[in-house]
Amino acid sequence: MSFVVAKGLTRNYDLSEPLIVRALTMRPKRILTAVDNVNFSIEKGTTYALVGESGSGKSTIAKMAVGLLKPSAGTLIMDGKNLNDPALARNEQLALRRRIQMVFQSPYASLNPRWRVGDIIAEPIKAFGLIDGTKAQFMRVSELLEQVGLASSDANKYPHEFSGGQRQRISIARALSSQPEVIVCDEPTSALDVSVQAQVLNLLKALQKEYALTYLFITHDLAVVSTMANKIGVLNKGKLVEEQSPTGLFSRPQQDYTKMLLNSAPSINFG
Amino acid sequence: MMNRFLDSDFFHDFLRAPVALISFCVVLILVLSAVFAQFIAPTNPFDPASLELMNGFTPPLEANMFTGEIFLLGTDDQGRDLFSAILYGLRISLFVGLMAVTLAMVLGVMLGLIAGYVGGWLDNLIMRLADIQMTFPSILIAMLIFGIARGLLPPELRYEMAITVLIISIGLSEWVPFARTVRGSTMVEKEKEYVAAARLIGLNRWQIMIRHILPNVLGPVLVIATITFALAIIAEATLSFLGVGAPPTEPSLGTLIRVGQDYLFSGEWWILLFPAVTLLALALAVNLLGDWLRDTLNPRLK
Incomplete structure (x- = not known):
C-alpha cells in the first residue's frame, strides 16, 4: 500500500444565509463543494503534485492533509493510519501530526x-x-x-x-x-522570483533524497511541476480530472482542461 | 540597546516635535515631583497632627496673620500647605490613573483576544457587552460601579478601600477601546500562516493567543493606554470632585479642587486655582503625548 492515500476526500462549505433569512425567503441551503471525491496515492519518497487554477480546491486538500481542516467525507491515510480518526487520543493525534508538516506559500x-x-x-x-x-x-x-x-x-x-x-x-x-516523513508544500515558490525559486526547489529535492521525504506539492506553476513531480494530479473545480506522469502530461494531455492549463502557461520563444 | 534607541526614527521624530518634547518634560517633572513628594514637600498633608488650623486660608507668599508662616501656594481651609497637598494629591491621581489603565488594559486585551480568536457566540457576547457599555458615558459607569462597591463594603472599610474601589471602577469603565482594537488586529493575525504553523504542532488556543498573537497586537495598545491614562486621571478627579472618590483625609487633585470650589467666591482663589492648573497641565501633556505617539506610530500618516 502506498505511503499516503486519499480516499473519496470531500470538503463542503456551507455558504447559506442564517436560518431565519432562509425561512423567510424560502431559499434552499447553499453548499459549495470545494473538494469533491478526490482519490490519489503517493509512494514513499516521491513527489505528488496537485495542479489547478485558483479555486480548484488544491489548498483545501493541503489543509486537510495536515489537519488544519477536517474532511466532510472520505479519509486520508498515512502509513496505514487514518489521520482524521475521531477515536484517536490527543497524544496519538499529536504523534501523527509530527510526521506530516507543511511549508507555506507566503514567506x-x-x-x-x-x-x-x-x-x-x-x-x-x-x-x-x-x-x-x-x-x-x-x-x-x-x-x-x-x-x-x-x-x-x-x-x-x-x-x-x-x-x-x-x-x-x-x-x-x-x-x-x-x-517529519511527509511535507506538504503549499505553493512554496510562488512568492519568490525565478532565480530564487530554483534554489529553493533544489534544496527541497536534496532534502528529499537525504531523508526519503514524501512531498505533496501544491502549485499552479507547471514549470515547477515538471522539475519536482513524479506524478501529477490535475484539479478542476474540486474534482481530480487527470492523473499522469510529468512526461505524459506535457506530451499527451488527456483532458481539454489540462490542455487549456498547459496552453495558458506563458512561454518565451526566441527566434 | 540604548544606542539603537537614540539612532531610531522614533527618537529622531521625537526631537523634532516641540509639542512632544514639551509634553514629555511636563509629564516627567510632574511624575518625578509626585514620586519624590516626601523629599520635596515641606509638610506631610496626610498627617492630621501636622495641621495648624490657625494657618487656614493663608494666601500664597503672604505671612499668615496669626502665625506669621509663609506658604509658597498658600493654604486651604484646614491650614494644609497647598504645595505639599498638590504633590501628594498628584501622587494619588497618578497612582489611580496608572492602576486603572493597567486594569483596563489587561481586561480589554484579554477579552479582545478571546473575542477575535475564538469568534462565534463568545465574540458576540463580549462585543455586544462592549457596545452596551459604550452607550453610557464612562464616568456614569464608573459612578455606578463605585456606588455598588461602596454599598457592598462594610462602613468601617469605606475610607480604607476608597482608592481600590476607585481604581476598579475607572478600570472597568475604560476596557472597551482596548478590546475593540485588539479584537480587530487579532482577526487579521489569526488568518496568517504562522498561526497555522503553530496549530500544526498541536499548540492549544491559549498558547497560540498568548505566545503568537499577543506580541503582534500590542503596538496600538500602548497608544490607547497613553490616551486612556489621561482619561483615567480626569475620571479620578471628576469622581473625587463629586465627592465619591479619594477621601478628604487623603486628598487627590480632584478632592482639592472640590474643596477649593467652595471658597472661590469668597476670595480664596488659590485653593482652587493651583490644583486645577496642575491637573490641567498633567492631563493635557499626557493627551498631547498620546496623540503624538498615535500619529508617529501610524505608518499611514507619515
Whole structure:
C-alpha cells in the first residue's frame, strides 16, 4: 500500500444565509463543494503534485492533509493510519501530526515577526518534546539552519532581516525540525522570483533524497511541476480530472482542461 | 540597546516635535515631583497632627496673620500647605490613573483576544457587552460601579478601600477601546500562516493567543493606554470632585479642587486655582503625548 492515500476526500462549505433569512425567503441551503471525491496515492519518497487554477480546491486538500481542516467525507491515510480518526487520543493525534508538516506559500506571513529565527525553528522540537535541554535544542537548530543553507548565527536574527528566499529556507527548517516523513508544500515558490525559486526547489529535492521525504506539492506553476513531480494530479473545480506522469502530461494531455492549463502557461520563444 | 534607541526614527521624530518634547518634560517633572513628594514637600498633608488650623486660608507668599508662616501656594481651609497637598494629591491621581489603565488594559486585551480568536457566540457576547457599555458615558459607569462597591463594603472599610474601589471602577469603565482594537488586529493575525504553523504542532488556543498573537497586537495598545491614562486621571478627579472618590483625609487633585470650589467666591482663589492648573497641565501633556505617539506610530500618516 502506498505511503499516503486519499480516499473519496470531500470538503463542503456551507455558504447559506442564517436560518431565519432562509425561512423567510424560502431559499434552499447553499453548499459549495470545494473538494469533491478526490482519490490519489503517493509512494514513499516521491513527489505528488496537485495542479489547478485558483479555486480548484488544491489548498483545501493541503489543509486537510495536515489537519488544519477536517474532511466532510472520505479519509486520508498515512502509513496505514487514518489521520482524521475521531477515536484517536490527543497524544496519538499529536504523534501523527509530527510526521506530516507543511511549508507555506507566503514567506512573509508564515514566520512570526516578533520571534527570533532560532525560537521559530525550536518551537516544534519543544512542542513535540523531541530533544531535552536548551543546549541540545540549540545545537539541533544550528544543524537545521546549516542544512537549509543558512548560517547557525542566523538563529539570533528576526525574520524581517532575511530575504524572501531565505525566509522560505527558515520555513523549511521549521518543517524539518519535527523530523517529519511527509511535507506538504503549499505553493512554496510562488512568492519568490525565478532565480530564487530554483534554489529553493533544489534544496527541497536534496532534502528529499537525504531523508526519503514524501512531498505533496501544491502549485499552479507547471514549470515547477515538471522539475519536482513524479506524478501529477490535475484539479478542476474540486474534482481530480487527470492523473499522469510529468512526461505524459506535457506530451499527451488527456483532458481539454489540462490542455487549456498547459496552453495558458506563458512561454518565451526566441527566434 | 540604548544606542539603537537614540539612532531610531522614533527618537529622531521625537526631537523634532516641540509639542512632544514639551509634553514629555511636563509629564516627567510632574511624575518625578509626585514620586519624590516626601523629599520635596515641606509638610506631610496626610498627617492630621501636622495641621495648624490657625494657618487656614493663608494666601500664597503672604505671612499668615496669626502665625506669621509663609506658604509658597498658600493654604486651604484646614491650614494644609497647598504645595505639599498638590504633590501628594498628584501622587494619588497618578497612582489611580496608572492602576486603572493597567486594569483596563489587561481586561480589554484579554477579552479582545478571546473575542477575535475564538469568534462565534463568545465574540458576540463580549462585543455586544462592549457596545452596551459604550452607550453610557464612562464616568456614569464608573459612578455606578463605585456606588455598588461602596454599598457592598462594610462602613468601617469605606475610607480604607476608597482608592481600590476607585481604581476598579475607572478600570472597568475604560476596557472597551482596548478590546475593540485588539479584537480587530487579532482577526487579521489569526488568518496568517504562522498561526497555522503553530496549530500544526498541536499548540492549544491559549498558547497560540498568548505566545503568537499577543506580541503582534500590542503596538496600538500602548497608544490607547497613553490616551486612556489621561482619561483615567480626569475620571479620578471628576469622581473625587463629586465627592465619591479619594477621601478628604487623603486628598487627590480632584478632592482639592472640590474643596477649593467652595471658597472661590469668597476670595480664596488659590485653593482652587493651583490644583486645577496642575491637573490641567498633567492631563493635557499626557493627551498631547498620546496623540503624538498615535500619529508617529501610524505608518499611514507619515
